[in-house]
Amino acid sequence: MKRIGHYIVFFVSDFSASFLGWILFYYLRRHYIEAKEFGVSFQIIVPAILVSTCWCILYAYTGLYKSLFRKSRLSETIKIAKITLIGVGIIFFAVFLDDPVDTTTRFRFTYFVYFLVQFSLVAIFRLIVNSVAKYLVISKKVQFNTILVGSGTQALHLYIELERNPNDLGQKFIGFIADSDYIHPDLETHIPYLGKIEDIEEVVKKYGVQDIIVAAERTHAKDLLNVINKLRSMRISIKLNPDRYDIIAGYVKTTQLLGTPLVEIQQSLIPSWEKNSKRLVDIIVSLSVLVLFSWLYVIIIIAVKLNSKGPAFYRQERIGKNGVPFRIIKFRSMYIDAEKYGPALSKNNDPRVTKVGKFLRKYRLDEIPQFWNVLIGEMSLVGPRPERKHFIEQIVQKAPEYYLLHQVRPGITSWGQVKFGYAENVEQMIQRLKYDLLYIENMSLAMDLKIILYTIKTILKAEGK
Secondary structure (H helix, E strand, O other): OOHHHHHHHHHHHHHHHHHHHHHHHHHHHHHHHOOOOOOOOHHHHHHHHHHHHHHHHHHHHOOOOOOOOOOOHHHHHHHHHHHHHHHHHHHHHHHHOOOOOOOHHHHHHHHHHHHHHHHHHHHHHHHHHHHHHHHHHHOOOOOEEEEEEOOOHHHHHHHHHHHHOOOOOOEEEEEEEEOOOOOOOOHHHOOOEEEEHHHHHHHHHHHOOOEEEEOOOHHHHHHHHHHHHHHHHHOOEEEEOOOHHHHHHOOOOOOOOOOOOOEEOOOOOOOHHHHHHHHHHHHHHHHHHHHHOHHHHHHHHHHHHHHOOOOOEEEEEEEOHHHOEEEEEEEOOEOOOOOOOOOOOOOOOOOOEOHHHHHHHHOOHHHOOHHHHHHOOOOEEEOOOOOOHHHHHHHHHHOHHHHHHHHOOOEEEOHHHHHHOOOOOHHHHHHHHHHHHHHHHOOOHHHHHHHHHHHHHHHHOOOOO
16 A cells, blocks of 8 residues: 555544544533533534544644554554643643633543543544554565565574564565675575675665665674665665674664564654654744845845856755755855866855855855745755765765765754854865764754754854855
């Protein structure tokens, strides 16, 4: 089933449960709680449709609409309870706050009744949907193309264990990737050889791989790290087979009781609600800046055009989220032939920068057009600064972990830029990289706010260059 099909199944389940929940709550409230005569009419149907739609939006916003076949029923039930608790509170303040009630106890009891009705129906409906999905996976009617990375004894044992496990996660092994020159003689009798580590990206695209299970020897960890860094941007589920050292060190966190305890590399760096809130803030702020400061753009455009020949805006290809290129927009701060000898980073007292350009850079006004990139989703307010492919190729030769930055949208400002400033060469880019990696591992709305405040401080102190 395709992803859109998953959404439809969840939407129908949640909408139906919420609709019935509102009708049932209305009946209980009017007939029992407030002892009033109940009658279903158009006046209750329309609110039921509106409330049910709001519930579906809330569930989507908080990340409940994920893959249909990869859910823990217990974990999801607990998450539904938390979200429902918040959602019922929002509805009560929006709808029932002005209703006359005899006592606070009556209000609390009414709140509890609606929570119980909404949670129970949604949880039951979802339990049915998830149980059907689980059956389809266990019965192998739904499977995911999977490759095994590893060619030694560990890989062989893991494959056999997974194939014998009746509670698997729907893996359909299409072959293995060798992590060294040694290939266990029994491994090829089970699954075909697909190539070496350097061939993995091509194999993934060729066979439509959805899952990768890594069972390589620890001695090849560095090579595997490079591969994983690249594949994480391809929305592929990557699972690792932990060894005893990982377990003792406390690196292994799993909820898999009956199946093989694999450790999944998380694709989502922050909770769905924070991720969606971050995007919502991006849209609101960027749209506000583009509208409120439109008068300033006119002044800057005139100044740039009068100071030197060429267009007022400068577009340059950068690499964004998931390695997808996009064209970043800036006010032009250099002469039009600034890179006639090839790509070059800006330095202090750079002769390529115009007089107006120096002023724009000092207060970072040249970055303002990038709010358009933010508005259309190519960038974010906060995130690692996007670089050109020319420099990325040089960086990854010394620091392959740079590919991890492509997991998130690049930003107008970043932790690396706040702590380190602008880089003048590749070595400085690598030094700045650690701050961007720290940002990715500690992403949150609070962190974004701190970075924005420090950026504003930098602008006011005119520390740009």
